[in-house]
Amino acid sequence: MSIIVTESLTRTYGRRRGIDSVSLRVSEGALFGFLGPNGAGKTTAIRVMVGLLRPSAGTARIFGLDCWRYSDSVKAEVGYMPGDLRLHAWMDGNQALRIWEKVRRRDLLPYGRDLAQRFDLDLTVKVRRMSRGMRQKLGLILALAHKPRLLILDEPTVTLDPLMQAAVHRLLREMAAAGHTVFFSSHTLGEVEQLCDRVAVIREGRLVADESLDALRQRAGHQVTIRWRDNAAASAEPPPFLKIEPPNGLVWSGMLNGPVDQFIAWLAHRPVDDMSISRPDLETLFRSYYASQGSGS
């Protein structure tokens, strides 16, 4: 079952582009990564989903409900943390949780305090005295305290230290394992790679990919590095299924677009000193996506 469905979702700001015909489906229990560089349209899409912006065209539905028209019902089961998080300066964590529990009409304090312990956050400190990282932790606690069915996080770990990032990642994995859906945007590719089972890539407001991480990697082929034993082999013409970057002495590196056994058979009778073959990391995929889309446009 799809928790988030957007169809041809478009949002413009006057003449300025926000997002253009974004169609997405996020299934229940997924850990979904929404990738794109700054200004690509990630935050605009998220703002439409949480009812802050009205779509210019197309639809956005969460739990089958229109995100603008039934925004309050949708948000009852959504936990949201904005990218550029600002909290009311006069609040401390306890006050915030008390207000949130009255707004949501749920008992949030026990789990909120558990989360604070887990994130090592003192709930008695006023927001105005908190560091950015502390505010980010409080934002996460407020988004998570009601154990939402869907968690929407806009670059959630950007100001957290590596240890805290790992704690957040663990928690998100636990939530997904318990059947909660996590939709989060990021431009930190390693984070998405560690966490997500499915990603969408947005570029200049348009969706350029929406598939599982494995499928994305499959499609992208393999990363290959070969160290030749002699110059003759290094200066030979590469086969059509190997796309090699400009050679660097005896080393070739590039992408294999074809079956691995074909490559090994081709390599078997050649003077190879060393060789590695691997799936590309998301960073490489992302760059190749952007490079190819950029050259295509």
Next chain:
Amino acid sequence: MNRGLMLKAVVEIRTSTLLCGGLLCGVEAILAYVLPTFQAQFSENLRQIRFLQTFFSAMLGVDASEQFGPEAFMAFPWVHPVVLALVWAHALVCCTRLPAGEIEQGTADVTFTLPVTRWEILRSETAVWLAASLTVMAMILLGNTVGGSYAVAAEHAEGARTLIVLANLWCLHLAVGGLSWLVSALSNRRGVAITVAFVLLLASFLLNYLAQFWEFAKRIAFLGLLDYYRPLVILRDGIMPWRDMAILLMAAILLWTAAGVVFTRRDVCTT
């Protein structure tokens, strides 16, 4: 109405309410004591300086040049520029917090993504604002009563008439609040919202002033909110200004409703 949002609103406006209320209580007490006590000296000054007469009349909303009697001096504490400025300031500060203030400080992303409708947000905020407004009115009454009780004057304002003036001032306060909600709903910057609302109020004040000696201004004076606030007439005649109060309340309701319609339909973008 949402209790959580009301609690948040209480925390956010209690300081400005107590501050404005305290100041108004003090200023009102001083004016209610000084003006009737030193009525003879003030009357002499007013007779000699024409500009002061016009100013006095403009503040009172009626031509008072012929009758600077005790009622005029009892009415002046209710229309003194400091009193009006503080009453306006309270309304402007409280009613531009949302949405303009929330958008400007970036907290709208958090507040407006809570699971409540925007109407419910506005209703919750308004309920707290009404309570704050009544608190301010109570403090004004306290100041006026205390100051008036120490005043050395031949006549004192009747309690019932004073309460009617207070009711009229409350209606004016609500109308200014409604105007502030609307301007705030149309804006992303609280400073801009406050400035626009203040300029409109100042225009109303000037219109009231100019109407004393300019026929054209007199003809369009009905457009200003201050045209419906006349403490002198109430204190002098003891008549309940139903029409004026109804117009101010109607303006408050219409402006607030328009604010709600704009707020529920608008995009919220903090970046």
